[in-house]
Amino acid sequence: FILFIMSAADATPEVPADSTPEKKPERKTYQSIQDFGLKADRNSRHRRTMEDTHTHVDAFCGNEKWGYFGVYDGHGGKQAAEFVRDNLHLVFEEKLKTIEDKQEAFKEAFMACDEKIAEAEIKFSGTTVVSALIHVDDAGVKRIYTANAGDARAVLARGGKGVRLSFDHKANDPDEIARIQAAGGFVVMNRVNGILAVARALGDISMKDYVSGEPHTEVTEVTDEDTHLILACDGVWDVIEDDKAVEIILQHESCTKAATELLRASLKAGSTDNISVMVIKL
Template sequence: MSDPNAKVVEVTQAEGSDTYGSVNQHPKVESPQTAFKVGVSVDRNKKCRRTMEDAHSFIYDFGGIRGQGYFAVFDGHAGKHAAEWCGHHFHEHLLDNLRKAPVTPIPDLLNATFHTVDTKLSELAASGNTHSGCTAVTCFLRLEDDQGRPAGDASGVCSDVVAVKEGQQVVADEGSALRAAQAGGSAPGGSGNDAAVQGLPELARDGEGAAEGGEAADKAAGHSRRRSAHEVKSRIKNLLTGRSDEFTASSTSSSTSSLASGSSAAARGNTVATPTVEIAGPAVTKSAAKRTLYTANVGDARAVLSRGGRAVRLTYDHKGSDAKEAKRISDAGGFVLNNRVNGVLAVTRSLGDSSMKEFVVGSPFTTETTLGPQDEWLIVACDGLWDVCSDQEAVDLIKDVECPQEASQKLLDHALSSFSTDNLSILCVRLNNGANP
């Protein structure tokens, strides 16, 4: 009989300052460019839960560039399979898309990645006769110049370090096509207004193109860079069908066709191949003017930023109790009973849940935030914490803590003492570790 508990990559420590893109590995020696540090605490909560269905992952120097990071929590339900798979493979699909579409805005790439992963999980469910799902929150910390262009040569990936393979075929292993594509297009521009002015995400939008509710989303809606619902919806549709206006030149087909074929496969329901990521060497140092944090989520797992001691929520809770989500489900032919989709599922968006995919979609809510000196902590956690702890309370609990591992454990202990009844997975990322661009 297989283990019902989700297996995650064991947290380890590298032999030196390089982790070589390894999942859940800390550098033993911090380099001068190590601008953040991660702490992780998990607990099955055995008094209330028979199994552990959460998974998590973090990567230092993500994309082969020192100072970049990837942080994610996947909260499973109806089984471990969806969360476990995402903990091992979500970042591979993200890196694949970053390599293939170097001039596409990161929120759009995150959206495309969520849809691709969602389709992959449906395929796995069909082949394995499982129908599990998971909520998800993913964060990509990218180094950029003052115009918002990536420090790397492909949406924040160093092609000399990171090679992405599909089967036996290396995708742009030399990076020449990617650099040509980037030279022929325009990278996302910088913000006209710094997020620090409002203390809120610079750009927040829903994966289906419509603005979400909530304080952060409402205030972000007035930002000068916010796109119209029609524009975002069209961009996502084009990404998933391979018709992006940014990819019209045939000379960029090497990077374009790969993303188009993978995303189109997701849109058509064809088989989605999981790429293999190979790291050719240690991470490289790139000059950068700022750090930008990109987040995407489905369901009720959250990412919360501590900015000058004030909690700023970077995600949106997709629940049956939300009026907009309930209307969306009703318009699709479903219903919400007792705040549950068709009387069953409490969250209205997730990855997996193939039997309810018509209503429980995988379109994420995304935010884009420029980080500054006031940004001390990023808390990424499942609802096992947030059900018993407010955003501000979590920030207050760790505001005087220096060690991220101590911070994550403090939040976990608080959740257990506050009678949380769910699995617990908590990542605390200390953002001002002393090496900001």
Template sequence: MNHGKEILTKVKEKVGLGSTAETGKGKSKISKHVTHGYHTAEGKSAHPMEDYVFAEFKQVEDNELGLFAIFDGHVSQEVPDYLRSHLFNNILKEPDFWNETENAVRRAYRITDDKILEKSAELGKGGSTAVTAILINCEKLVVANLGDSRAVICQNGKAKQLSVDHEPDSERKAIEDRGGFVTKFPGDVARVDGQLAVARAFGDKTMKDHLSSEPHVTVEMINDDTEFAILASDGIWHVMNNQEAVDCIKNVKEAREAAKALIEEALKRNSTDDISVIVVRFH
């Protein structure tokens, strides 16, 4: 057991042409090998940064939780910012969190979405995707997601995707059954009602009748073969597949440097979107 001080640094550092990135790192108190690091980069679009990151280890009674999330807003900074402040609190408030973790996560996602819709006068009509990962005592990883931010783990050098990309094309029937439609016009990306490139999200009050806010939830036990996990917004996945992302950083031992290296590779591959990456190393 290592009860050394947790290193938590949150720095705004200059990257590229005057744009600011958020970066930070931390480590587990119960296993000296488990560390996390994150890094962000603002995209080349005209709007301000809409990605929000949450990453920290938290002591809850006799347990340690690693709480990691990426929220990728659309037409909104308010909704992802609200999620960063409230979603994990809502999950941990669920009375059956420890016994029925997956159900607790599902219910908290629903409660949080209801609250965002209730507060639309103040939070606006935009929305956000989410990918969350809760590491329980460095042994069990509970991943949930809405939208197209993604969670991938590396086991013995091989990438394994833990989340599901909620794309309009793959959920076309459900969207149409709810009275919506999917079209690629204008452009070449399938969009719900011609507007939104994901089939599930938080918020989006004006489109909610046609969107789902039911998360995909999965549990992964961490064993000796599990090397690291990546959580990243779609700015990464537009330009590389899971295995390419894993290969890019498998030899970068420091988690924050790995997150940064992944972003640098995506930028080399001309990703223009906001990009956020969290890397959690298990060995």
């Protein structure tokens, strides 16, 4: 397979031109997608460090009809996000060799990667995760398998509107509060044990009793109305609604341009976080 891991530099809100380069790596044309664009920015007016990272694997598992995509939003340092960037897709690939159900394979991969973070003694860093496997079967049916932990989000453009394919694991979610309390933790000021604003993440080993690494998973069969998939961290979603994000990206033929403009809109709307955006044309 071909693995692309890109880094992000700084940019200004007016012209985020020095963030991830717009030049795409040369690659063969695979059957899982039509186009792909990525843009990421530290948001230097508000953040001293860049803790987001991302992975894109063409011909995932050696199959040109498969593509893997992931956005990882780190906190407490970038160690956990970088570990997940380098390892989650590999663990997922191994799980797919023995687990036919791809949603179950995703769950097993998330949990196994969480264990590997603990083994690496990355104790205080964590990361939210949103990952997607785009898969075309032998009958030509295209499906999107999504998995997320935390508030990084997957949004499908369907008929010009946004359809969410992920779940925001916020600490103030009633089901998450009940789970955390049952484990002996608490939520105060919308934070787990007064510290973390997300209830699920990979890493955060020092809080693992309360911060679950188990992902929300979905499988979606792609229809004629489905044009694009957006994967992005909360630096986008805290300030841009799903439908608005879809409206922005659909104004641009190039996925790289679409990702750039969604990032630009997020900065203009007042985002104070690192920002990472993937736009995938289905």
